[in-house]
Amino acid sequence: MTYSRKRYWLALGAALAVTAALTLISQPHPAVMMMVVVAVCGALGFLAYFSLDEIQRQNEMRAWYYGGLLASLFGLMLLPLLMSNAMLEAMAGLLPNASRMAPDMLHSPRIYFCIGLAVTLVVQAIGHFIAHAVFKVAGRAH
Amino acid sequence: MKNRIKVLRAEKNWSQAELAEKLYVARQSVNAIETGKADPSLPLGMRIAKVFGVKVEDVFSDD
Numbered sequence: 001m002t003y004s005r006k007r008y009w010l011a012l013g014a015a016l017a018v019t020a021a022l023t024l025i026s027q028p029h030p031a032v033m034m035m036v037v038v039a040v041c042g043a044l045g046f047l048a049y050f051s052l053d054e055i056q057r058q059n060e061m062r063a064w065y066y067g068g069l070l071a072s073l074f075g076l077m078l079l080p081l082l083m084s085n086a087m088l089e090a091m092a093g094l095l096p097n098a099s100r101m102a103p104d105m106l107h108s109p110r111i112y113f114c115i116g117l118a119v120t121l122v123v124q125a126i127g128h129f130i131a132h133a134v135f136k137v138a139g140r141a142h
Numbered sequence: 143m144k145n146r147i148k149v150l151r152a153e154k155n156w157s158q159a160e161l162a163e164k165l166y167v168a169r170q171s172v173n174a175i176e177t178g179k180a181d182p183s184l185p186l187g188m189r190i191a192k193v194f195g196v197k198v199e200d201v202f203s204d205d
Contacts, residue, residue: 055170
């Protein structure tokens with residue numbers, strides 16, 4: 001796919017708009033609709049990514065990688081620091097414990113999975129922008 | 143990796159934007175390659191040489 005600045009911004013804008021619109025409009029989210037949103041936004045994200053030229057893709061990949069490192073280093077700290085004690089205790093209760101392994105504890109509720117996924121992705125996205133800013137200051141990227 | 147893109151571009155009297163248009167890349171990418179901040183892939187390197195009408199080794203060389 002050839003480079004197209006217009007297609008990149010259109011695809012990226014559409015992905016963000018679809019996410020924002022469906023998140024705000026539809027409450028609560030049916031599971032099927034969430035899967036559709038993820039699929040549509042994923043496809044638009046790929047379209048945006050492949051609308052960049054190879055040098056821009058190199059920079060995006062590098063920034064995403066370092067953003068991931070930042071997320072690993074600092075992002076996961078947000079969870080224990082900002083989360084309420086009650087929720088932390090509830091999460092701790094989900095850890096495998098052979099002495100009180102009840103059937104209903106074998107499957108963690110979806111909310112914890114969603115929180116974990118959301119925090120990781122959001123922090124990685126923020127880390128990605130921080131990495132871009134650092135590259136810009138260091139003069140390694142454009 | 144060193145390159146002579148700036149010299150070749152000056153010979154042709156092309157701006158970075160004009161070269162970027164011929165290569166189907168962003169102007170910023172041409173600038174990044176020209177200043178050595180980014181290295182192009184082999185296909186892009188060959189495309190650059192083709193646009194200037196020279197061999198790849200006439201555009202790029204080792205440090």
